[in-house]
Amino acid sequence: MTAVTATTADTFRPALHYAARNTWLNDPNGLIFHEGVYHLYYQNNPLGNVWGNMSWGHASSADLLTWTEHPVAIACDDLEDIFSGSIVFDRHNSSGFGRESSAPLVAVYTSAYKSASVHHGIQAQSLAYSLDGGYTWTKHTGNPVLNRGSSDFRDPKVFRYESDAGSYWVMVAVEAQDFEVVLYKSHDLKSWELLSSFGPANATGGVWECPDLFPLPVDGDPENLKWVLTVNLNPGGPNGGSAGQYFVGDFDGVTFTSAATVTEGLQDPDRLGDYQWLDWGRDYYAAVSFSDVPEGRRLMIAWMNNWQYANNIPTSPWRSPMSLVREVSLHTVDGSLRLVQQVAQELASLPAGHPPFTADVVEISEGTHLLDGAAGSVQRIEATLTAGTAEEFGLIVRGNGTKGTRIGIRPAEGSIVVDRRESGQTHFHESFASIDAAPIEPAGNSYELTIYVDQCSVEVFAQGGHVTMSELIFPASTSTDVSLYTIGGTATLNNLCITQYA
Structure with a gap:
């Protein structure tokens, strides 16, 4: 956290990350x-x-x-x-x-x-x-x-x-x-x-x-x-x-x-x-x-x-x-x-601003499923998911409806992806809207994700920190939904804990 208070004109100033005051x-x-x-x-x-x-x-x-x-x-x-x-x-x-x-x-x-x-x-x-x-x-x-x-x-x-x-x-x-x-x-x-x-x-x-x-x-x-x-x-x-x-x-x-x-x-x-x-x-x-x-x-x-x-x-x-x-x-x-x-x-032991949102075992059917009560703009998301028949499955953060930043697993490819094509503002540079991928191996058939979400970023730590992905995003201040999604089949959410910081 920085010793600077965000203003309405400073929508993206991070709460968890350091940024200079005005330079x-x-x-x-x-x-x-x-x-x-x-x-x-x-x-x-x-x-x-x-x-x-x-x-x-x-x-x-x-x-x-x-x-x-x-x-x-x-x-x-x-x-x-x-x-x-x-x-x-x-x-x-x-x-x-x-x-x-x-x-x-x-x-x-x-x-x-x-x-x-x-x-x-x-x-x-x-x-x-x-x-x-x-x-x-x-x-x-x-x-x-x-x-x-x-x-x-x-x-x-x-x-x-x-x-x-x-x-x-x-x-x-x-x-x-x-x-x-x-x-x-x-x-x-x-x-x-x-x-x-x-x-x-x-x-x-x-x-x-x-x-x-x-x-x-x-x-x-x-x-x-x-x-x-x-x-x-x-x-x-x-x-x-x-x-x-x-x-x-x-x-x-x-x-x-x-x-x-x-x-x-x-x-x-x-x-x-x-x-x-x-x-x-x-x-x-x-x-x-x-x-x-x-x-x-x-x-x-x-x-x-x-x-x-x-x-x-x-x-x-x-x-x-x-x-x-x-x-x-x-x-x-x-x-x-x-x-x-x-x-x-x-940072990992930073006290929460609100009681955490939790969920137990849930089978995720094809499509996007809003998690009622999980919304937030500054969060730590801890989730374990197991592959089923889906081609891709995961979470959408800083979302609005079906749009947001997708953090997904593609089991057949052995990859984790961060898709920010619909993450918010992307028009400022032609190379910003992207799907970025990293190799990942399941533990058994499961994938463990810890995701830090801030006003203008996501940092993903997968499989206990063996794989990391850091990405800027620029969502609307009203885009705070968290959703589960699958494409082409089903997957299972084994557990979920979302800690709210703001």
């Missing part, structure tokens, strides 16, 4: 938990609600539920735009930016140099530091600290690597047009040494951006750690436009090696469904994880939009929300290592 945002940046507070920085145009004047906006939260927007953290100027990056807590003051009583937070960001700069046309990595917990920032006078002379070298994610052989900072960045992740090493955040590179591999249908690299225990076993490399690309997603893929493997402090066979070089467009995607929906991009979260939790958040239509979505005066914060874990699924994603517990 544009895109990629999350500088995610860190520090002194009891989650800090969310992000690409922000402080002067408008379309992309431009890239600076770092800033919001903070103690609970991942209520976000407070702060003044712009790191602003663009005549010499540079401030592109994506990350923040580390330099607790031992390796950078020398700290003071006797205050270790610094250090932001590592991409300087996109403008015509007035001697580095015009170059993207290079720079530093800024904060001595007040992340609220005010000072740019390093020695910027940039890492310059490859490239026009597309960006999006540094930095973390502290600890091993028996030593401890140092590792930067994971991209050469975007080359579909290449590059890794660097530093002891002071100022001088960097090239370690290795990864890619091109798997999906290469668009530039690579916003990488991340982190360890996770396999099946909860802390003695069995694997490393996850995420990289976002635009376009080239499995359903068109922006998306994020991931690789699971090993990192020895120098090189990341994928545990699974990857498609090297430029992709085969027919193999998109074979790759590992962070999210199969149209609106989950630039996902990165928070640093220093207690108890080793790995929390991620993404920009909820798609570059195909990002500047055109019908929100005002703000434009673009963030996704819900997710906790990710690594599990063995059919012999392969896969990410499993759940909404962070702080």
Whole structure:
């Protein structure tokens, strides 16, 4: 939830997701938990609600539920735009930016140099530091600290690597047009040494951006750690436009090696469904994880939009929300290592505004069946359905009659679909009205869905978070119905619980 009250003219402002008060945002940046507070920085145009004047906006939260927007953290100027990056807590003051009583937070960001700069046309990595917990920032006078002379070298994610052989900072960045992740090493955040590179591999249908690299225990076993490399690309997603893929493997402090066979070089467009995607929906991009979260939790958040239509979505005066914060874990699924994603517990345990709507076993006959008493605009829907003879079955949310956003299972295809062709406003861009699909396997013959519905979005977590789909929608304020439906036969609703938040 954001500390902003929606108005009549602000119909689509989300209740559960963060959005800036009255400006544009895109990629999350500088995610860190520090002194009891989650800090969310992000690409922000402080002067408008379309992309431009890239600076770092800033919001903070103690609970991942209520976000407070702060003044712009790191602003663009005549010499540079401030592109994506990350923040580390330099607790031992390796950078020398700290003071006797205050270790610094250090932001590592991409300087996109403008015509007035001697580095015009170059993207290079720079530093800024904060001595007040992340609220005010000072740019390093020695910027940039890492310059490859490239026009597309960006999006540094930095973390502290600890091993028996030593401890140092590792930067994971991209050469975007080359579909290449590059890794660097530093002891002071100022001088960097090239370690290795990864890619091109798997999906290469668009530039690579916003990488991340982190360890996770396999099946909860802390003695069995694997490393996850995420990289976002635009376009080239499995359903068109922006998306994020991931690789699971090993990192020895120098090189990341994928545990699974990857498609090297430029992709085969027919193999998109074979790759590992962070999210199969149209609106989950630039996902990165928070640093220093207690108890080793790995929390991620993404920009909820798609570059195909990002500047055109019908929100005002703000434009673009963030996704819900997710906790990710690594599990063995059919012999392969896969990410499993759940909404962070702080959000999943959000108290309801009303008693929940529940339903027991119901056979769903062909057609659309309104659930009387289930209407709402901000909801968590938990349902288990079993296939029968139907070609497709599922739920319609934010509906009006038979129209709305369809979330359906197609058993014969082995797919789950989100159909937003009749979801509300779709005319603002030719690519928005879509049927998006993801592969899904039944458990027995059943399908478990958890769906978060907000004023302008649905986030679907299927089969316990093994498959996720995030989609923007723009329904009328009066479109609040929830319905069950089948096409071409019957299905069974085993259980249903709808929690109302507004």
